Amino acid sequence: MAYLDEIKATVKARNPHDREFLQAVDEVLDSLEIVVEKDPSLLGSGIFERIVEPERQIIFRVPWVDDKGKVQVNRGYRVQFNSAIGPYKGGLRFHPSVNLSIIKFLGFEQVFKNALTTLPMGGGKGGSDFDPKGKSDQEIMRFCQSFMSELYRHIGADCDVPAGDIGVGAREVGYLFGQYKRLRNTFSGTLTGKGLTWGGSLIRKEATGYGLCYFTEAMLNDHQKSMAGKKVVISGSGNVAIYAAEKAAQLGALVIAMSDSKGYVYDPCGIDLDLIKEIKEVKRERIKVYADMKKDVTYVDCCKDIWTIPCDIALPCATQNELDEAGAKALLSHGVIAVAEGANMPCTPEAIAAFQNAKILYAPGKASNAGGVACSGLEMSQNSMRYSWSSEEVDAKLKTIMESIYQNVAQTADAYGHTDNFVVGANIAGFLKVAQAMKEQGIV
Template identity: 70%
Template sequence: MAKLDYIKEAVIKRNPNDVEFIQAVDEVLLSLEKVAEKHPEYIKKGVFERIVEPERQIIFRVPWVDDQGKLQVNRGYRIEFNSAIGPYKGGLRFHPSVNISIIKFLGFEQIFKNSLTGLPIGGGKGGSDFDPKGKSDAEVMRFCQSFMTELCKYIGPNTDVPAGDIGVGAREIGYMFGQYKRIRNEFCGVLTGKGLKWGGSLVRTEATGYGLCYFTEAMLQDKGNSFKGKKVVISGSGNVAIYAAEKATMLGAKVIAMSDSSGYIIDENGINLDVMKEIKEVRRGRISEYAKSVKGSVFHKDGRIWNTPCDIALPCATQNELNKEDAETLIKNGVIAVCEGANMPTTPDAIDVLMQNHILFAPGKASNAGGVATSALEMSQNSLRLSWTAEEVDARLKDIMENIYKTVSETAKEYDAPDNFMVGANIAGFIKVADSMIEQGIV
């Protein structure tokens, strides 16, 4: 029996229906077996029992009125998971799939991701099963105001600083910030991803996608390789995917495929990002429109984007989107690296296949930490009442991501798992938080 099986059993008993959360905990605990052997004080001090249990779980009703005057009710969540190294930090997700399990898994992952950035931020996550798609600006505003009316009781610049996530962009952040300011009568850095005119940070929009590519490039260069001349497939076409495509292109790669929930497009000439941004960021349209606008591109309504032969795969859409069969197909087609831009997009059996075949694999908690890192830089700018240039923020982001790769790689070697960046990320993120928890006593 593994040393930490009792923790997993307790998590399953306490959260029997939270499938995504159990998956996330299981993946981390597998990596921490060697830590438990090397550091028995973590068992003695009950660190493992505490780190898998949120410090606070908030669930609330969100009533709002649609444009037809009909009352609608959604459910809101905020999981404040761990504040050992700083105020809770993590995004808000507005999507019909949101439930307590997904928010807990995301909040749990956020603990280690935030720790890896080297910045003083704890782990949290939140959101609602509200779907902004198809809603008018007025409906989105009314929902966001109702959501923040309750959430504002629990957050603050030194307590909990939410950001955006799926379904929560500049529009939603603006409406929520306005409501927080109205209720609390204070202008502060309570949310990140704010507009540039009122406290936002340059490069925040690009940060997760750019950071993903900075991490991937550092990993490739460590192995004598790079993005240059590589074919890249990126799932998704939202914020993370678009700016990952932009930075990969800047680094000399050719991005040949992207997707959304309706299907995927292949453009062997390289994705035209001006067209993609117009469709997805300006018109909020479907990716099928790209094939109508760009000659030579093809839209696939059915099938899997991972069937597209490529050198580098960047899953940037959602959890568990890349399965074992996809991994086998990618390997057969010559992939050399799979780096996660989304949170937990690769299933456990797919990860096993990639690792067994010596494919470079970067877990999201390391490779997509650029977004939260730049959110923390936004917090710093708000506290200092100043704004850094885009070049300053981008340089800091690049340094952070390269340092995360270095930390993850060195930790993996230290624990006899060279090139296992999942093990390295989990252990490096955990130790900083665990030591802080012990030093702060039983809290």
């Protein structure tokens, strides 16, 4: 459609080097052509022009002192993308790969993901090119305090509520929150992923992985299948991957492979999750150690090759664009029946096309990995009430949210003539909710 093509061209001209952001925008706008055809009134209020432009982009210097007394300088980001349906909500990522393009793509995706959760949250994202790996606790604390010394001006419980992401776990959230509280002299629900003794929610650490499996199971059930008895390959070994593996096993699946940024392990008898947790959560070591400690386990020094392992279900839970066309073809050649994204945009456009052309079940991350931010929304609710739900209550609410996301996505795809195209369903369902709020609030 010429109108949306013009918007794409404008976005590309304004962001010529932001590859990940442009990829995300193209994918969403391609899905929305049929929405414009059905409701041309959307064109008159500039919804599309506004929804692809962040409301605010903040870039700042983060100076800190390492253990040798040397001053280090990193770059910090916060992109507040859209607040039409609630305060900006999205994680902070600390990783050397972080740049403005990645933060904008993540913030843009967060807008639609948060809309799908049914909770009142807008979309945002932030982070830094700081690498926590190999740093002492004191170095990480000094960095987090410096980072928050700038970020605190731009966030708040009713304005922007960051959370964790890659490189930002409970330790980092604690240091960030402590500095925020010190600077603002207020105790509020401004960050989520907090410790359980000071405002955090039960199940938050597990939520993205659990939610991914709840969504996948709902998708399979709707097609007279289930996870029970299926072989599952999961990329990554952070929170998302670990707790996706845990929930998959609880649902009767056999998880046979996991990875980190260096390589993957294949355990045909099923991954020993307690050992993975010890290696990754306690010792913070490479996944290769798993193969050193267990018999009949294969370690391969190339994480991308994990997709060559025959499986029924693939759950990419590591990072963006990790599963390319070659990986997709390898999975399809071995009879994979479902792929659901646990990471943000882990499948390349070519991989997605391969899955859709093969008519397998494919779930995009903005729907299938929404469990983390959904639980963050539940944490915000508990903070507002000064109240805590039990783990069973939170888990039940999470399961209900993920099942409702699946139903919304599936029904929307069907209503627009694209049955089982969950990319189209997720993009349209999320967009329609945000667009309606933007129309009603005027040109802002």
